[in-house]
Amino acid sequence: xxxxxxxxxxxxxxxxxxxxxxxxxxxxxxxxxxxxxxxxxxxxxxxxxxxxxxxxxxxxxxxxxxxxxxxxxxxxxxxxxxxxxxxxxxxxxxxxxxxxxxxxxxxxxxxxxxxxxxxxxxxxxxxxxxxxxxxxxxxxxxxxxxxxxxxxxxxxxxxxxxxxxxxxxxxxxxxxxxxxxxxxxxxxxxxxxxxxxxxxxxxxxxxxxxxxxxxxxxxxxxxxxxxxxxxxxxxxxxxxxxxxxxxxxxxxxxxxxxxxxxxxxxxxxxxxxxxxxxxxxxxxxxxxxxxxxxxxxxxxxxxxxxxxxxxxxxxxxxxxxxxxxxxxxxxxxxxxxxxxxxxxxxxxxxxxxxxxxxxxxxx
Amino acid sequence: xxxxxxxxxxxxxxxxxxxxxxxxxxxxxxxxxxxxxxxxxxxxxxxxxxxxxxxxxxxxxxxxxxxxxxxxxxxxxxxxxxxxxxxxxxxxxxxxxxxxxxxxxxxxxxxxxxxxxxxxxxxxxxxxxxxxxxxxxxxxxxxxxxxxxxxxxxxxxxxxxxxxxxxxxxxxxxxxxxxxxxxxxxxxxxxxxxxxxxxxxxxxxxxxxxxxxxxxxxxxxxxxxxxxxxxxxxxxxxxxxxxxxxxxxxxxxxxxxxxxxxxxxxxxxxxxxxxxxxxxxxxxxxxxxxxxxxxxxxxxxxxxxxxxxxxxxxxxxxxxxxxxxxxxxxxxxxxxxxxxxxxxxxxxxxxxxxxxxxxxxxxxxxxxxxxxxxxxxxxxxxxxxxxxxxxxxxxxxxxxxxxxxxxxxxxxxxxxxxxxxxxxxxxxxxxxxxxxxxxxxxxxxxxxxxxxxxxxxxxxxxxxxxxxxxxxxxxxxxxxxxxxxxxxxxxxxxxxxxxxxxxxxxxxxxxxxxxxxxxxxxxxxxxxxxxxxxx
Numbered sequence: 050x051x052x053x054x055x056x057x058x059x060x061x062x063x064x065x066x067x068x069x070x071x072x073x074x075x076x077x078x079x080x081x082x083x084x085x086x087x088x089x090x091x092x093x094x095x096x097x098x099x100x101x102x103x104x105x106x107x108x109x110x111x112x113x114x115x116x117x118x119x120x121x122x123x124x125x126x127x128x129x130x131x132x133x134x135x136x137x138x139x140x141x142x143x144x145x146x147x148x149x150x151x152x153x154x155x156x157x158x159x160x161x162x163x164x165x166x167x168x169x170x171x172x173x174x175x176x177x178x179x180x181x182x183x184x185x186x187x188x189x190x191x192x193x194x195x196x197x198x199x200x201x202x203x204x205x206x207x208x209x210x211x212x213x214x215x216x217x218x219x220x221x222x223x224x225x226x227x228x229x230x231x232x233x234x235x236x237x238x239x240x241x242x243x244x245x246x247x248x249x250x251x252x253x254x255x256x257x258x259x260x261x262x263x264x265x266x267x268x269x270x271x272x273x274x275x276x277x278x279x280x281x282x283x284x285x286x287x288x289x290x291x292x293x294x295x296x297x298x299x300x301x302x303x304x305x306x307x308x309x310x311x312x313x314x315x316x317x318x319x320x321x322x323x324x325x326x327x328x329x330x331x332x333x334x335x336x337x338x339x340x341x342x343x344x345x346x347x348x349x350x351x352x353x354x355x356x357x358x359x360x361x362x363x364x365x366x367x368x369x370x371x372x373x374x375x376x377x378x379x380x381x382x383x384x385x386x387x388x389x390x391x392x393x394x395x396x397x398x399x400x401x402x403x404x405x406x407x408x409x410x411x412x
Numbered sequence: 413x414x415x416x417x418x419x420x421x422x423x424x425x426x427x428x429x430x431x432x433x434x435x436x437x438x439x440x441x442x443x444x445x446x447x448x449x450x451x452x453x454x455x456x457x458x459x460x461x462x463x464x465x466x467x468x469x470x471x472x473x474x475x476x477x478x479x480x481x482x483x484x485x486x487x488x489x490x491x492x493x494x495x496x497x498x499x500x501x502x503x504x505x506x507x508x509x510x511x512x513x514x515x516x517x518x519x520x521x522x523x524x525x526x527x528x529x530x531x532x533x534x535x536x537x538x539x540x541x542x543x544x545x546x547x548x549x550x551x552x553x554x555x556x557x558x559x560x561x562x563x564x565x566x567x568x569x570x571x572x573x574x575x576x577x578x579x580x581x582x583x584x585x586x587x588x589x590x591x592x593x594x595x596x597x598x599x600x601x602x603x604x605x606x607x608x609x610x611x612x613x614x615x616x617x618x619x620x621x622x623x624x625x626x627x628x629x630x631x632x633x634x635x636x637x638x639x640x641x642x643x644x645x646x647x648x649x650x651x652x653x654x655x656x657x658x659x660x661x662x663x664x665x666x667x668x669x670x671x672x673x674x675x676x677x678x679x680x681x682x683x684x685x686x687x688x689x690x691x692x693x694x695x696x697x698x699x700x701x702x703x704x705x706x707x708x709x710x711x712x713x714x715x716x717x718x719x720x721x722x723x724x725x726x727x728x729x730x731x732x733x734x735x736x737x738x739x740x741x742x743x744x745x746x747x748x749x750x751x752x753x754x755x756x757x758x759x760x761x762x763x764x765x766x767x768x769x770x771x772x773x774x775x776x777x778x779x780x781x782x783x784x785x786x787x788x789x790x791x792x793x794x795x796x797x798x799x800x801x802x803x804x805x806x807x808x809x810x811x812x813x814x815x816x817x818x819x820x821x822x823x824x825x826x827x828x829x830x831x832x833x834x835x836x837x838x839x840x841x842x843x844x845x846x847x848x849x850x851x852x853x854x855x856x857x858x859x860x861x862x863x864x865x866x867x868x869x870x871x872x873x874x875x876x877x878x879x880x881x882x883x884x885x886x887x888x889x890x891x892x893x894x895x896x897x898x899x900x901x902x903x904x905x906x907x908x909x910x911x912x913x914x915x916x917x918x919x920x921x922x923x924x925x926x927x928x929x930x931x932x933x934x935x936x937x938x939x940x941x942x943x944x945x946x947x
Contacts, residue, residue, distance in 0.1 A: 126836030
């Protein structure tokens with residue numbers, strides 16, 4: 050059990066944590082989500098004192114680790130941490146990375162540490178990489194080794210500081226699979242993540258952090274489906290809905306395309322689906338609709354992703370006289386749109402000043 | 413694999429030989445050309461002559477002078493239009509003369525006589541109106557004045573007994589005296605600290621690796637008479653001797669010292685035991701290089717057991733280098749460890765100190781640091797030049813080790829430390845087990861190249877009266893007036909020392925890096941696989 054009382058962390062120019070009081074029970078799997086810069090990483094780095102809290106108390110079981118007399122090294126042995134940047138020991142082979150701490154700190158014999166290390170490596174699927182050096186591994190492999198290294202100390206608690214943020218999209222899955230497997234073992238885990246679907250699936254509690262503290266907490270359903278407080282609602286909506294207005298021909302095209310990509314990744318859409326989404330936007334919106342306007346127009350694009358049927362729906366609303374893009378003369382673009390989208394539906398509307406609506410469904 | 417290494421080795425040996433031959437060729441060439449020009453040159457004089465017209469031929473010549481000798485001033489005065497070239501000591505001047513780099517040099521007659529005993533092809537013309545007074549130097553204070561008075565009394569006693577002239581005849585005569593002076597047998601109650609300059613033949617020089625010469629014998633007789641025991645250090649009078657006298661490191665200076673008004677301001681001179689004419693020396697060599705090749709080898713290494721000097725020099729150079737490496741590494745490491753101590757006050761003080769210390773050391777030439785240590789900081793103490801050299805190089809090497817450690821440790825990713833902390837490692841364990849091994853990887857190459865620089869840098873210790881390899885080469889050169897073999901030998905030995913040590917370090921680095929071993933294994937494996945594929 051971790052009990053946090055009035056935790057505060059100040060830097061000279063910012064105060065990421067103002068006043069955090071919360072209790073984490075044994076076996077809790079907690080997702081920590083929230084906009085960037087709201088102290089999520091600072092929060093879990095305070096839990097093992099990699100950041101020294103300015104004030105407040107942290108109790109791990111019966112030990113007050115913020116007490117000066119506390120031997121934090123002993124506590125840390127029971128509280129593992131997995132870093133965004135892996136931080137494998139570069140001068141050691143994979144197996145030595147895992148054996149080092151048990152041998153140095155728990156005084157295990159070499160044989161015992163090796164046996165256990167190999168077992169852990171097998172568990173994360175990397176036994177054949179035992180004699181490689183970290184820089185010979187891919188990001189996903191490194192992170193799996195880092196998890197194995199943490200497990201070798203038999204921790205009761207594991208802190209994950211954005212474990213998949215530094216990974217290629219293709220490698221996120223393998224690492225998440227390992228963490229998911231751990232969650233089933235009854236370990237206490239605290240995970241800072243930007244992968245919302247993962248955050249929702251794995252946790253039994255979700256902390257939404259904002260305004261220097263835990264702004265709202267609840268079960269995944271509560272936070273993701275029925276958020277109560279204003280900022281949480283906005284955040285969750287922002288995750289689920291991508292919305293942007295185009296009012297000039299010279300809009301930020303590159304920014305918008307990468308915004309779509311980020312949206313897709315946040316919702317863990319497949320790369321293929323993200324590409325389709327981008328194609329529909331480029332061809333339909335930029336190639337077909339946009340050339341009709343010069344100024345004094347408005348195009349509103351919103352994308353919503355539904356996890357249940359894993360489909361994204363892109364709605365394009367625009368001003369001007371009625372125009373069904375499917376009647377466009379740009380046949381190439383039209384063909385590309387047809388290939389990418391599952392269905393494209395046009396309708397005339399009268400909503401604010403919008404008169405046209407195209408809805409494209411992407412799987 | 414082995415084959416290609418062998419090829420590389422053979423190639424490099426051939427390249428080394430070729431370059432050696434080139435160097436030797438260059439060394440011979442000037443001799444030959446000098447010889448050719450000799451016959452037609454205006455400055456070639458076949459015999460000693462009083463003709464002042466001949467002197468006028470040096471008006472526009474290149475004249476060599478030894479650093480700190482009076483002849484610099486004389487040459488400029490007498491031949492204002494000549495080009496004056498300065499050399500480290502008279503041996504170098506003579507070498508330049510023989511190589512045709514200069515046309516002539518001014519010298520006192522006794523010195524010329526002594527040189528002529530072994531060197532053929534030298535001739536001289538008197539330079540009227542110039543003479544030099546030669547004597548012993550003492551400290552410019554009451555103690556020095558007392559010694560000066562004693563020496564004066566002793567010199568006049570020698571003169572009245574007629575012994576002085578006998579000694580002058582002995583050391584400055586036609587034939588070289590085959591005699592040693594038992595300086596070490598002196599066992600007087602009081603100790604006289606004497607700086608001698610072994611490059612000042614025939615006043616002070618080396619014979620069978622012991623100091624001899626006119627002044628040494630007078631010194632011996634003087635000490636015997638007045639009950640002194642002698643502790644001497646060899647060093648160039650212009651750098652070590654005069655400065656050591658001024659800083660009270662030495663009581664007395666034996667270096668065939670010319671008395672000048674300027675020097676009299678800081679040195680108490682004895683009465684001149686000799687007032688010598690000045691002559692202009694020129695050279696018309698026999699040019700038989702190959703005949704002299706074997707002889708000069710014999711002269712440089714075999715005669716009077718001079719190879720022992722070289723061995724001694726190597727030992728001294730190695731002692732200084734190794735002590736500095738070991739001491740400097742320890743100093744640098746301790747300083748660094750103290751600077752990251754968990755006691756904040758200690759670490760702050762150490763950090764501040766180390767910053768100032770390494771800035772000072774890095775901002776000064778090693779030679780200046782050594783001279784400061786020798787003549788200023790340890791000026792009044794009895795500490796030997798060797799000890800000062802070791803201290804000086806420990807300081808410079810320590811500063812390097814500290815700075816390099818700081819740099820490489822800071823170069824290790826912070827995440828490594830955090831990961832270790834998160835696993836439960838303490839501060840020290842994290843440093844020694846995780847951070848330091850990674851820092852060492854970056855540290856090692858810089859360290860080994862700094863060691864090579866250090867060994868080469870030790871060649872300046874001659875300035876503080878230490879007879880290292882370079883200085884021993886100088887001593888041999890000033891006794892034999894041969895440049896080629898002493899310089900080649902010294903150069904080759906430095907090269908072998910640095911090469912050997914860097915090869916050794918490279919070997920150690922490779923051996924201690926498990927990663928490279930495995931890489932090699934893997935490479936071999938893949939080589940085999942490739943060969944297998946080819947088949």
